[in-house]
Amino acid sequence: MPENPIPAQALISEPDRQAISEPLASSLERRSFGLVIGMLGMVAAILLLAPTVIVVITSFTSGYSLKFPPAGYSARWYEALWSDSPELVDAFLLSAELAALATALSVVLSVAAALALARRKEGWARGLEALFLSPLMLPTLAIGLSLLMLFNLAEAGLSFTTLVIGHVAIISPYIVRTTSASLLQMNASLLESAHSLGASAVYVFRTVTLPLISRGILAGAFIGFMASFDNVAVSLFLSDARSQVLPIRMWQMIESNLDVRAAAVSGVLITVTLIMMIVMERVAGISKHLR
Known part of the structure; x- marks a missing residue:
């Protein structure tokens, strides 16, 4: 060795x-x-x-004010929502009505805009698309204040109608975005084949385009509905004394006396939102349209 x-x-x-x-x-x-x-x-x-x-x-505290951690646990405040909170129920129904109406109007306007602009490459089309999507980049407080000034210049008093217009302005970009994404993923040869067979534009949209982009529309409508229902800034500027939506009512409750019912309402909304997200993911595949 x-x-x-x-x-x-x-x-x-x-x-x-x-x-x-x-x-x-x-x-x-x-x-x-x-x-x-x-x-x-x-x-x-x-x-x-x-x-x-x-x-x-x-929200499950047994006390009379918002405090974490709770001294004890109880479901009393959830029971109080149904038995002793008519103003919260009215605010919830108003918010649901506002969100549903604003979403319906936004779907009509946004789908039309997406159909006109999604496949165009011209500069004016890209400029209009950027204009439609601009509310996503602006603070909602700035949008609410600017709309309030616009209505004042037009001498239009605040009402439920102005509230709907403001919500349409802030939720339409979501539907434009998801619908445009669905249109860009659609095979253009299907439309060309339908037109070559003599189908009218309305018939092609109803039988070919709409079924293919329906999931994108549903995804955008769901996001828009939740954004409208949960909005505070625009509602704060554009609502009158008779149009007090649920987020503003909850904000006033917390500001005045730290009412525990506000936490209970939040718990209900969180649960409902999770259930709706699971359902919409199964139906429309929301995550696919947010990539």
Whole structure:
């Protein structure tokens, strides 16, 4: 046996060592990047979900004011919503009516806009599309204030009608976006085939286009309905004394005396929203239209 054996590393040439170390470094880089992104995602999820969890837990308090953690637990405030809160029920019905009407009008206007602009490449079409989507980039407070100034210049008093117009302005971009995405994914040869067979534009839209983009319309309508129902800023500027929607009523309850019923209403809305999201995901595949 030799007295000074040759180290194993010396038997590996420099190019071979580089070939081994490069995949190892690349693997470590990918794992470290995934670890950092995973930790940031976990922190973001906690920050987003923690307020919701706190509100739901607080809604089951047995006390008479909003306090976390609760001193005791009870479902008394959920019972009070149905037995002793007619003003909240009226506000809920008004919000549902407002959201439904604004969503219906927005669907008609937004689908027409998407059909006219989705497949066009001209500069004016892209400019109009950016104009229709601009409410998504502007603060809702600025939109509400600007609409209030516009109605004042037109000498139009605040009413339920002005409230509907304001909500149409803020939820239409969602429907335009999802409908345009569905139109761009549609095979244009289907429309050309239908037209070549002598079908009219209305018949083609009813039998070919509408069934293919219906899921995109439903996804946008659902998002728009929830955005309208939950809106505070525009409703605060454009509603009159007789049109007090549920978010504003809840805000006043919390501002005045920290009423626990506001947390109970939030718990109901969170539950209903989750159920509606699951149903709409099964029916329309919302996540596919938000990518």
